[in-house]
Amino acid sequence: MKALPAVQTPARTTPVSPWLANPTGQLWHTLTSVRLALTLILLIAVATLTGTLLDQVPASVANDSVAYNRWLEGARGRYGVFTDVMARLQLLSVFSSIWFRGLIALLVANIVVCTINRWSSIRAQVFSPRVRMTPTYFDRARVGATFSVNLPAATAAATVRQGFRSAGYRSLTEDGESVAMYADRFRFSRLGTFLTHLSLVLLLVGAIMGRVWGWSDNQFIVAQGATREVPLAKDISVKLEQFQEEWYVEGPPKDFSSELVIYDKGQEVKRGTTRVNSPMSYKGIAFNQAFFGQVAVVEVKDAAGNDIFNEGVPLAWTSNQGKRPVGFMELPGQQVTGYIVGPEPGSYDSAVPLGTVRLELYDKTTKRLVKVESLSRNQDVQAEGLTFRFLRESQFTGLKVVKDPGVNIVWLASGLMVLGLVMVFWFPHRRMWALCTPRADGGADVRLAAASQRDLGLEKDFEQVTAKVRRALTRRQQDEKRGAGHV
Amino acid sequence: MYDLSQYSYVASFIALALAAVFYASYGVTRRRAVVVGFDADITASIGGPRMPAMTASLGRWGTILIINAFAFLTGALAFRWIAAGHGPFSNMYEFSLAFVWGTLAAHLYFEFRYGLRSLAILVLPVCLAMLAYAATVPSEIVPLVPALQNSLLLSIHVAVAIAAYGAFVLSFAAAVLFLFNRQDRFHWLPRRAMLDEVGYKAVMFAFPLLALVVILGAVWAKVAWGTYWSWDPKETASLVTWLIYGGYLHARVVRGWKGERSAYLLIAGFGAVVFTYFGNYFLGGLHSYG
Numbered sequence: 001m002k003a004l005p006a007v008q009t010p011a012r013t014t015p016v017s018p019w020l021a022n023p024t025g026q027l028w029h030t031l032t033s034v035r036l037a038l039t040l041i042l043l044i045a046v047a048t049l050t051g052t053l054l055d056q057v058p059a060s061v062a063n064d065s066v067a068y069n070r071w072l073e074g075a076r077g078r079y080g081v082f083t084d085v086m087a088r089l090q091l092l093s094v095f096s097s098i099w100f101r102g103l104i105a106l107l108v109a110n111i112v113v114c115t116i117n118r119w120s121s122i123r124a125q126v127f128s129p130r131v132r133m134t135p136t137y138f139d140r141a142r143v144g145a146t147f148s149v150n151l152p153a154a155t156a157a158a159t160v161r162q163g164f165r166s167a168g169y170r171s172l173t174e175d176g177e178s179v180a181m182y183a184d185r186f187r188f189s190r191l192g193t194f195l196t197h198l199s200l201v202l203l204l205v206g207a208i209m210g211r212v213w214g215w216s217d218n219q220f221i222v223a224q225g226a227t228r229e230v231p232l233a234k235d236i237s238v239k240l241e242q243f244q245e246e247w248y249v250e251g252p253p254k255d256f257s258s259e260l261v262i263y264d265k266g267q268e269v270k271r272g273t274t275r276v277n278s279p280m281s282y283k284g285i286a287f288n289q290a291f292f293g294q295v296a297v298v299e300v301k302d303a304a305g306n307d308i309f310n311e312g313v314p315l316a317w318t319s320n321q322g323k324r325p326v327g328f329m330e331l332p333g334q335q336v337t338g339y340i341v342g343p344e345p346g347s348y349d350s351a352v353p354l355g356t357v358r359l360e361l362y363d364k365t366t367k368r369l370v371k372v373e374s375l376s377r378n379q380d381v382q383a384e385g386l387t388f389r390f391l392r393e394s395q396f397t398g399l400k401v402v403k404d405p406g407v408n409i410v411w412l413a414s415g416l417m418v419l420g421l422v423m424v425f426w427f428p429h430r431r432m433w434a435l436c437t438p439r440a441d442g443g444a445d446v447r448l449a450a451a452s453q454r455d456l457g458l459e460k461d462f463e464q465v466t467a468k469v470r471r472a473l474t475r476r477q478q479d480e481k482r483g484a485g486h487v
Numbered sequence: 488m489y490d491l492s493q494y495s496y497v498a499s500f501i502a503l504a505l506a507a508v509f510y511a512s513y514g515v516t517r518r519r520a521v522v523v524g525f526d527a528d529i530t531a532s533i534g535g536p537r538m539p540a541m542t543a544s545l546g547r548w549g550t551i552l553i554i555n556a557f558a559f560l561t562g563a564l565a566f567r568w569i570a571a572g573h574g575p576f577s578n579m580y581e582f583s584l585a586f587v588w589g590t591l592a593a594h595l596y597f598e599f600r601y602g603l604r605s606l607a608i609l610v611l612p613v614c615l616a617m618l619a620y621a622a623t624v625p626s627e628i629v630p631l632v633p634a635l636q637n638s639l640l641l642s643i644h645v646a647v648a649i650a651a652y653g654a655f656v657l658s659f660a661a662a663v664l665f666l667f668n669r670q671d672r673f674h675w676l677p678r679r680a681m682l683d684e685v686g687y688k689a690v691m692f693a694f695p696l697l698a699l700v701v702i703l704g705a706v707w708a709k710v711a712w713g714t715y716w717s718w719d720p721k722e723t724a725s726l727v728t729w730l731i732y733g734g735y736l737h738a739r740v741v742r743g744w745k746g747e748r749s750a751y752l753l754i755a756g757f758g759a760v761v762f763t764y765f766g767n768y769f770l771g772g773l774h775s776y777g
């Protein structure tokens with residue numbers, strides 16, 4: 001519904017707030033303002049800076065209340081009594097906070113409204129510019145020049161056009177008593193502003209698509225020789241043929257790579273190597289090399305001698321107390337679950353000597369530790385009615401498996417953004433006008449002026465163009481004189 | 488080659504320090520000339536302020552020294568490139584040299600194009616500080632860790648950043664002088680309108696490049712880590728920088744924000760550049776080169 005016009009009551013002296021009189025109109029008006037844009041951009045900059053300076057809740061912790069509380073306790077050490085207030089204000093999770101998203105949403109609305117609002121005037125400037133300017137315009141122009149020539153106005157105008165052309169400007173002419181001209185260069189630069197602004201909206205669309213339809217598994221672990229299903233894409237499974245690491249003689253790592261086979265519904269569909277900086281991908285799912293570690297291959301038999309477990313256990317976690325790598329094994333149908341603990345890397349570990357692993361068994365119902373044993377290579381150890389045997393060491397690869405259907409949109413938007421910015425700033429639109437007015441003596445006055453712009457590059461460009469125009473006019477005048485002499 | 492690179496670095500440091508001395512004397516004598524002999528009435532009658540010969544020659548020597556420093560620095564980077572077998576873009580030492588290189592290039596451009604020497608008052612100290620900082624960090628060539636081995640992407644990413652940062656130093660210098668030269672009261676400094684212009688020109692050049700830097704960073708993150716944006720502190724800090732300069736571009740068309748406030752935004756933007764640059768020291772994250 002349209003707001004009704006306010007009834008004219010002369011007695012009323014306090015003006016009605018435009019927000020009450022015409023809320024939608026006022027909202028629209030506010031959203032066209034560059035001042036609002038400036039405010040929003042600076043607020044977002046401040047918010048982003050806050051998010052960089054304050055510790056932010058890691059994504060891995062955000063959805064797990066126990067882990068989150070543990071993290072918050074850690075943060076208390078830094079922020080003391082302010083911690084809870086800061087957490088309440090979402091200062092420790094700025095980038096997923098409601099207020100940050102609100103700012104972005106406002107910015108997008110601002111951009112869209114601004115674009116719509118300015119479209120028709122920009123379109124006119126680019127596609128149907130005004131050709132004739134009044135003499136007053138030339139009088140007032142900040143950047144301008146006047147030449148008096150002994151040429152008829154039409155000839156002078158044609159020569160000025162030549163001058164424009166040789167300077168790389170296209171020109172439009174409007175004949176009349178005086179000849180008016182418009183010349184410009186890089187007119188599509190104007191559209192660069194739209195490209196830049198709309199690319200920001202597109203960027204956001206891509207990012208949201210990634211959030212809604214994408215997922216990522218940062219801890220996808222496959223032991224050498226094993227095949228695992230991708231938990232978030234059940235049809236796909238991955239086998240690690242071999243993991244390889246290379247180190248420089250000086251010590252730092254040089255390269256890690258995993259030879260993978262990808263299966264789709266059990267069919268082998270792809271085979272290749274994934275390494276840091278060159279992920280493998282299949283059906284829009286990217287497999288990135290992220291980390292790696294040790295595996296202990298363990299065999300477990302029950303009292304009857306049946307195999308109940310025979311696999312590599314990736315020691316992919318670290319123990320709470322020390323820095324020992326830990327892995328978990330599920331023992332189906334048993335009262336206990338097992339943990340395998342490896343020796344602390346890079347130091348002498350008396351509790352877990354090199355070449356052995358420690359077995360810890362926990363009761364499934366009480367969660368209590370019920371047994372600790374040391375497993376040496378190829379030796380049977382009896383515990384809780386089961387026989388454990390540590391067969392050998394091996395390696396696992398840790399992959400980051402990501403599906404992001406918005407990523408191509410993000411790249412498209414990025415490309416458009418850079419294109420738009422280059423158009424706007426490196427090829428600025430330059431506009432000039434000329435007016436050739438006939439004089440009583442048969443000559444003409446040629447006046448030039450440039451549309452003012454915010455940068456002085458304009459003046460340099462104008463000087464160059466006027467120099468060309470002047471040269472063309474001078475030459476033409478000489479030619480005419482010479483021609484007249486011959487007659 | 489490595490030694491040659493080190494010598495060139497030292498030579499460029501010395502040349503730049505000397506240049507600073509020459510520019511400072513240039514500034515002082517020029518100022519005296521303006522204050523003593525060339526007030527408005529007199530200059531009007533002789534057709535514009537003319538510089539005493541000594542001042543002019545001090546300025547010229549300053550410029551020559553900067554060109555020398557620039558050439559030595561080019562040598563230092565080139566020799567290092569040959570010695571390491573990859574672009575000199577992988578640790579703080581190399582970044583710092585490249586940063587100064589970019590800044591000197593931008594300065595020389597503005598000096599020749601607009602005849603502006605005075606910006607050196609601020610540009611040279613920034614460069615000298617950066618070169619001094621480079622002396623405090625390890626300069627050995629170490630092998631690249633896997634994430635940095637994507638050398639094409641890395642080289643472009645850093646080279647573009649260097650070009651942008653160099654221009655931002657210039658816009659910073661212009662903004663500080665702009666604020667200092669209120670009402671154009673210091674005749675020995677460039678006019679405010681010119682300083683405003685230089686600040687804007689530098690941002691016009693650098694803003695698209697900074698966008699490209701952030702985007703290339705995202706491409707690289709996608710390739711190396713699987714996600715193009717993870718709010719990594721260094722990524723985020725360069726986004727903040729970009730936003731501040733974006734704010735500046737809009738401020739120039741908002742009433743009440745032209746001039747002084749815009750100049751403050753340029754200074755804040757440069758603050759963000761420095762913050763991003765040294766971010767490794769106080770922000771954790773994936774971008775740590777040591």
Ligand code: HEM
Nearest residue numbers: 031032033034037041107110111114193196424733736740
């Ligand atoms: C982060 C968000 C934004 C970025 C990065 C951005 C970027 C830019 C750039 C690069 C320019 C070109 C500057 C020039 O022509 O001198 C520009 C101009 C402009 N922007 Fe934005 N913009 C953003 C948000 C907005 C918003 C929300 C609005 C809505 C009011 C807006 C309105 C304008 C207008 C009206 C201009 C033209 C100024 C003029 O030349 O008269 N911008 N913007």
